[in-house]
Amino acid sequence: MLSKRKMITIDEELCNGCGQCVPSCDEGALAIVDGKAKLVKDIYCDGLGACLGDCPTGALKVTVREAEDFDPEAVAEHLKAQGRKVPDHMPDPKSLRLDGKSSGHAKPVGGCPGTALKTMTPCGQANIPTSASASASALSHWPVQLRLVPPNAPFLKEADLLLTADCVPVAFAGYHSEFLPGRVVLMGCPKFDNQMEYVEKLTGIIAENDLKSITVLEMEVPCCASMSAILGEAVKRAGRQVKIERVTISRSGEVLETVPLSFG
Numbered sequence: 001m002l003s004k005r006k007m008i009t010i011d012e013e014l015c016n017g018c019g020q021c022v023p024s025c026d027e028g029a030l031a032i033v034d035g036k037a038k039l040v041k042d043i044y045c046d047g048l049g050a051c052l053g054d055c056p057t058g059a060l061k062v063t064v065r066e067a068e069d070f071d072p073e074a075v076a077e078h079l080k081a082q083g084r085k086v087p088d089h090m091p092d093p094k095s096l097r098l099d100g101k102s103s104g105h106a107k108p109v110g111g112c113p114g115t116a117l118k119t120m121t122p123c124g125q126a127n128i129p130t131s132a133s134a135s136a137s138a139l140s141h142w143p144v145q146l147r148l149v150p151p152n153a154p155f156l157k158e159a160d161l162l163l164t165a166d167c168v169p170v171a172f173a174g175y176h177s178e179f180l181p182g183r184v185v186l187m188g189c190p191k192f193d194n195q196m197e198y199v200e201k202l203t204g205i206i207a208e209n210d211l212k213s214i215t216v217l218e219m220e221v222p223c224c225a226s227m228s229a230i231l232g233e234a235v236k237r238a239g240r241q242v243k244i245e246r247v248t249i250s251r252s253g254e255v256l257e258t259v260p261l262s263f264g
Contacts, residue, residue: 006047007067010037014059024054024150026200027075028082043071044078050197054150119155138180146188147197151204158210159184163202163231164217165224171253172217179217179247191223195230202234206242213243216261220250232263 008029017035029044030037030051037059039045047070049062076086119141141155146163149156162183169175169187186205188198205211216231218224228246235242244261 001069002066003069004064004066005069006049006062006064007042008039008045008047008049008051009061009063009065010039011059011061012036014057015055016057016059018056020054020056020150021051021060024051026050028079028084029075040078041074042067043069043074046070048194048197050147052148136176138176139185141184144185144187146186146201147193149186149201149205151201151208155184156205156209156211158212160212161186161205161214162217163188163214163227165190165219165227167219167221167224168217168249171219171251172249172255173253179215183215188227190226190230195226198230199233199237202231203237206234206238206240211242213245216244216246218246218248220248220256228261232261235263 015036017032017037019032019037021037022030022032025045027044027046029040029046031040032038045067047062049060052060052062079086141153143149160183162179162185164179164185164187166187166189172179190198214231216228218227231244235244244263246257246259246261247255248257250256
């Protein structure tokens with residue numbers, strides 16, 4: 001059935017055929033054909049944009065257009081035919097439609113043309129001037145959204161990881177000066193984003209990189225607490241031990257608690 005929904009589109013002029021987007025699509029919706037990335041079938045694409053962060057040229061983006069509904073059963077058969085693992089969690093097709101014919105809601109999608117991996121020198125180390133009332137940025141890489149960073153990103157190697165709930169930097173005024181220096185930040189919202197997607201991404205990051213430590217920054221509100229649970233499941237799946245600390249921030253911007261975490 002045709003419906004208006006979010007879909008991956010590919011700018012062939014920007015696409016260099018590197019193929020990095022293909023394995024990042026769990027549904028097998030992308031393939032390299034004649035040296036360019038192609039959408040195999042509309043029914044295989046969930047439109048959530050997990051592949052965006054793996055495109056080094058920004059050729060992929062999410063647009064809204066009329067397309068056949070996402071078909072999880074067809075995806076499962078497609079993946080089995082390729083000998084690939086069927087994801088444990090796939091979105092409900094009703095949640096992807098924008099035509100008002102279902103009770104679901106479109107899933108928010110992250111991503112923009114500026115998702116290419118980049119390592120940067122923090123302003124404080126590069127002598128870049130800032131205003132007298134502003135502290136220097138300690139950001140050392142891009143992108144920062146968890147769903148956009150591939151497990152093999154070079155800045156993750158032997159990193160001190162700072163897993164941050166999206167609301168923390170807004171509430172905590174000293175985020176850049178107190179938490180970010182020397183750490184690689186990955187951000188996300190455990191309430192509104194796909195938690196299983198986070199588990200799978202973090203599992204890959206922990207398994208593929210010899211992380212020195214992980215600091216989890218959560219807000220005091222209940223919806224933030226699942227970030228630690230997501231990390232715990234990822235640690236168990238990855239089968240690797242890493243030093244982990246959880247810091248809880250109040251809505252008024254205070255550090256409420258700092259505790260070590262251990263996941264067996």
